[in-house]
Amino acid sequence: MKNFKIKPCGHLYSFLQTQMEGLTGNIEAAGYPFDRHVWDDPDFVPLKANYASWWAFEQTAYWIDGFTRTAILLGDEKAIKKASDIIYSVINNPDKDSFLGSKLLKNNGDTVYRWPYVVFFRACMALYDYNKDEKIPSAIAAHYLNGTYDYSDNRDVFNVEIMLWAYGITNDKRLLDLAESSYAEYNSKDQEKSVTGDSFRDSDFLTKRKIFIHGVSYNEYAKLGAILYKYTGKKEYLKVSVKAMDRLEKYYKLPGGCVSSAEYTNSNRYYEPYETCDISDYTWTLENMLGITENPVYADYIERCVFNAGVGSVTEDFRALMYFSSANQLITNEKANYTNFLMGNSMMSYSPHPKTQCCPGNVNRFMPNYVLSMWNVKDNDVYFNLLGPCSFEADINGGKIKIDVKTSYPFDNDFSIDIASDVKFTLHIRVPGFSQGYEKLPSGFEKEDGFIVSEIKGNTHFDLTLKDKIEMHNVYGGAYFTKGVLVYSLGMKGKREFYLEETVNGKDFPSYRMSPDKPWNYAFEEDASPVFEKGNSTSFDLDSDISCIKVKARKVENWKIREIKKCKCWTWDYKDTVKEGPFVFTPKIPNMKNAKVSDTEETITLYPYGASKVRMTVLPVVKNK
Numbered sequence: 197m198k199n200f201k202i203k204p205c206g207h208l209y210s211f212l213q214t215q216m217e218g219l220t221g222n223i224e225a226a227g228y229p230f231d232r233h234v235w236d237d238p239d240f241v242p243l244k245a246n247y248a249s250w251w252a253f254e255q256t257a258y259w260i261d262g263f264t265r266t267a268i269l270l271g272d273e274k275a276i277k278k279a280s281d282i283i284y285s286v287i288n289n290p291d292k293d294s295f296l297g298s299k300l301l302k303n304n305g306d307t308v309y310r311w312p313y314v315v316f317f318r319a320c321m322a323l324y325d326y327n328k329d330e331k332i333p334s335a336i337a338a339h340y341l342n343g344t345y346d347y348s349d350n351r352d353v354f355n356v357e358i359m360l361w362a363y364g365i366t367n368d369k370r371l372l373d374l375a376e377s378s379y380a381e382y383n384s385k386d387q388e389k390s391v392t393g394d395s396f397r398d399s400d401f402l403t404k405r406k407i408f409i410h411g412v413s414y415n416e417y418a419k420l421g422a423i424l425y426k427y428t429g430k431k432e433y434l435k436v437s438v439k440a441m442d443r444l445e446k447y448y449k450l451p452g453g454c455v456s457s458a459e460y461t462n463s464n465r466y467y468e469p470y471e472t473c474d475i476s477d478y479t480w481t482l483e484n485m486l487g488i489t490e491n492p493v494y495a496d497y498i499e500r501c502v503f504n505a506g507v508g509s510v511t512e513d514f515r516a517l518m519y520f521s522s523a524n525q526l527i528t529n530e531k532a533n534y535t536n537f538l539m540g541n542s543m544m545s546y547s548p549h550p551k552t553q554c555c556p557g558n559v560n561r562f563m564p565n566y567v568l569s570m571w572n573v574k575d576n577d578v579y580f581n582l583l584g585p586c587s588f589e590a591d592i593n594g595g596k597i598k599i600d601v602k603t604s605y606p607f608d609n610d611f612s613i614d615i616a617s618d619v620k621f622t623l624h625i626r627v628p629g630f631s632q633g634y635e636k637l638p639s640g641f642e643k644e645d646g647f648i649v650s651e652i653k654g655n656t657h658f659d660l661t662l663k664d665k666i667e668m669h670n671v672y673g674g675a676y677f678t679k680g681v682l683v684y685s686l687g688m689k690g691k692r693e694f695y696l697e698e699t700v701n702g703k704d705f706p707s708y709r710m711s712p713d714k715p716w717n718y719a720f721e722e723d724a725s726p727v728f729e730k731g732n733s734t735s736f737d738l739d740s741d742i743s744c745i746k747v748k749a750r751k752v753e754n755w756k757i758r759e760i761k762k763c764k765c766w767t768w769d770y771k772d773t774v775k776e777g778p779f780v781f782t783p784k785i786p787n788m789k790n791a792k793v794s795d796t797e798e799t800i801t802l803y804p805y806g807a808s809k810v811r812m813t814v815l816p817v818v819k820n821k
Contacts (some may be wrong), residue, residue, distance in 0.1 A: 687808020
């Protein structure tokens with residue numbers, strides 16, 4: 197339970213407002229199952245026989261969680277009531293054995309059919325943090341304790357997260373015992389591969405070998421050890437989670453900050469895609485790790501993922517998203533998916549429903565979760581972990597504090613901070629890993645383990661400016677540039693046309709075909725000498741006055757869009773199939789030994805990755821002549 201409040205300001209508030217005006221507030225535009233009542237209809241029946249009964253509950257629970265959190269952060273009373281009505285329709289109507297929700301989930305024999313509760317109960321957690329209604333944790337506790345269900349198989353073990361949350365509020369040790377026993381039993385079994393393709397245990401994370409598993413399940417499982425450590429103090433639990441996240445960073449981290457997952461973790465090669473679900477699930481796990489350990493490196497990972505991969509996976513109006521995104525994506529349409537998994541389908545298009553419905557639900561979570569994780573309080577210590585414009589209020593030791601932060605971060609590194617306090621506390625401000633120091637360290641602050649720290653009492657004001665620099669990162673025969681937390685791409689709005697247009701509540705929610713509208717086939721020069729040009733915009737929109745990087749490059753004249761007549765790919769059953777085209781795909785960067793490079797030097801413009809919906813982030817590098 198949180199004893200503080202966070203309000204987004206500036207561009208963070210604007211982004212969440214755009215969400216609510218877009219898919220978050222009009223989710224029915226994504227089609228089935230979002231176009232009907234699911235959790236709040238006790239008689240709900242799946243639309244199609246080939247959909248597992250749990251499936252619609254998972255997808256809609258993602259949306260309910262994101263919608264609830266966004267509504268609370270915006271102070272949108274109408275939306276809060278809508279979310280509350282859905283949640284209380286479940287909380288207020290337990291079965292005689294305290295089971296919550298549809299009898300389909302109680303009685304059906306589908307694999308992992310209790311997994312959707314993890315997602316739905318997160319929305320309940322958010323509502324409880326807002327209204328402090330003890331009925332919510334009490335009902336959830338009874339749901340787990342008064343049944344006999346085995347939570348030690350496949351994705352069902354993820355319910356450990358919720359059991360421990362309920363234990364933290366109710367102090368009913370039976371919940372802790374159930375969480376530990378479920379986790380232990382899960383790890384003692386030889387897990388059969390489930391319908392989601394999951395099969396792994398703690399021992400997999402503690403080895404040095406790479407593992408090939410479903411990305412969402414990896415991220416959901418990885419945090420359980422840390423949460424168990426939070427409530428037990430047993431360091432062996434935390435060790436597993438730390439190793440799991442270290443493994444993601446070493447083997448699977450991509451330029452945009454997310455980890456590869458199409459649908460499986462594969463490699464860290466720049467062209468690997470990531471599923472939008474993993475943007476939300478990866479950062480949710482990192483947010484848990486950050487809150488439990490206060491290790492600032494997890495905040496670095498969160499910011500890189502949210503402000504690049506996250507924002508880059510949705511259109512500027514938050515009315516369309518991609519199922520798979522990539523650092524390099526020139527072609528997005530209903531046949532543009534270039535991954536081995538279901539190659540040639542619409543998973544790499546911006547659409548309200550890019551083929552599978554988990555992502556239209558889950559995309560609503562990454563930004564509200566970012567804002568709600570910006571601050572943390574532990575006893576007398578207040579942590580400003582994730583940076584951005586916001587207001588923070590807390591009750592500490594019988595006193596009140598209020599902190600207002602004015603900044604355009606991550607677009608610049610200037611902070612103006614005002615504090616009103618009638619109690620003494622210790623303020624920790626995270627220093628991002630990219631920081632090259634400070635223009636001036638505020639009076640009274642000292643450097644300490646990735647933070648600057650000072651005791652605060654009374655009203656005070658200070659300014660802080662972080663230093664950064666443009667950095668060139670070499671990856672697999674190519675390179676990309678960053679400045680601060682932002683990754684920069686050869687980005688463009690692209691040629692855009694609709695291949696499907698839908699109208700909901702008088703608002704249009706189109707599916708797009710996008711392709712380049714300017715030259716893209718460049719190679720960076722080895723001594724690129726990038727120059728930063730600061731813009732005035734705090735919007736991830738290329739039509740605004742957005743900051744950019746100018747850099748020297750040369751055209752690779754024999755580098756073309758990839759065109760093929762047919763393709764071989766995996767199906768949902770992970771069996772090979774052949775599809776007839778023709779197909780037009782984003783190409784990989786060329787081997788420069790065979791490249792025909794122009795003699796003419798040009799200056800190209802790189803824009804923030806998140807604003808660049810059509811983009812080439814990683815380009816080849818040409819040696820100086």
